[in-house]
Amino acid sequence: MAFEDLGTWLDVGPDSDVVVSSRVRMARNMACFPFVNRATQGQCQEIVSLTRQALSECDLSNEPTNEMIWVDLDQASDRERMLLVERHLISRHHAETRASKAVAVARDESMSLMVNEEDHLRLQVLTAGLQFEQAFSRISQVEKGLESTLEYAFSPRWGYLTACPTNVGTGIRFSVMMHLPGLLITREIERVKRSAKDLHLAVRGYYGEGSESTGDLFQISNQITLGQSEDELMAEFQQRIIPRIVDYERQARQMLLKKNPLLLSSTKISC
């Protein structure tokens, strides 16, 4: 996979009037250990220290910040763990369970590697707007780097083996956070949700920290991880599926703008 030179970290990415951010998540397990939920405390510790060593031998020269900060979660304070959750660098689940766990975080917080979450390794990269190539090549570089030391659980038939069988294959999920006030107000969002099901996408309302009601932010992710290559899955998601939803949303905003310009300013929609 060729590295695309997108320059420095961009706060405003492509299509960012509708797509807030893009995320690639990759699950990997080591061949020589049971999955996290059946691993002993000693094995979990071993997984953490093997990963730390592998990461230290990893070439991170293509990383914007050249390094990752290592945090042993069993030694972190509650406050530190809370902070990592709030910044979406680790999952709530990862912060709460008691086994030996760790996370490595890029200094600009755009990439993290969770150790001993549901899978031994969970890599994720976040970018602004709709753009997956750069995120995917960063993830691939770290994955390949770790592989020169670690051996991944893999079967020729099922691909990369994951604790939950619905992640098996590429072990990769692409997801976007979309701002869809137009589709929400016009109630077209229901139609998008229905067609998303046929396209094997998961759509979930995003609840802000501590807020009870659904806002106009939606996380949309692909559910297919088997039977297609990483590039095919990425192209389908980025070039076909998401642009269609972006178009719907822009149309809905145009329509609302014609009908009632005041409504738009009150809900902070831009066209």
Place this chain on the structure above:
Amino acid sequence: MKCDKCDKPAVVHEVVIRGGVKKELHLCADHAMQEGIAMPQQQPIDQLLTKFVTSKSNEKNPAEELSCDGCGLPFREFRKRGILGCPDCYEVFVEQLEPLISRAQNGACHHTGSIPSQAGASIDRQLIIRQLADELDSAVAAEQYERAAELRDQLDHLKLHGPELED
């Protein structure tokens, strides 16, 4: 708000009417799952998995008695939680997993994506590592600590310097 059954935060809030009496339920993710209540934010495939897993539970199934020789996970346990225990589970439970995976993956049942750069050589090494790990377990059980230490060193070496085995 806390879960009715434990101290974790409640994520599912439901009003149930049983025998004309209205009752509020507040449950954490784990207890909601135990009660068979779908999570509001759950993804369709997780639901599919739960449905598949629970629908099978009413049938008399020989898979009920299966468990993985790699990690000891009983199939019953997988049916409850939807999480496998180790790489071997994919072989031991292959018949049960095939229809589930293919349904979740739009009919696909073969990986066509990238493969590990050492895929070929690794299979043998995995076998050796498992054998060594078994030997280590029995050495520890038999309190042969010198032998155990030796085996542990070998294992560590293999896990860290795997690729060397090929030359």
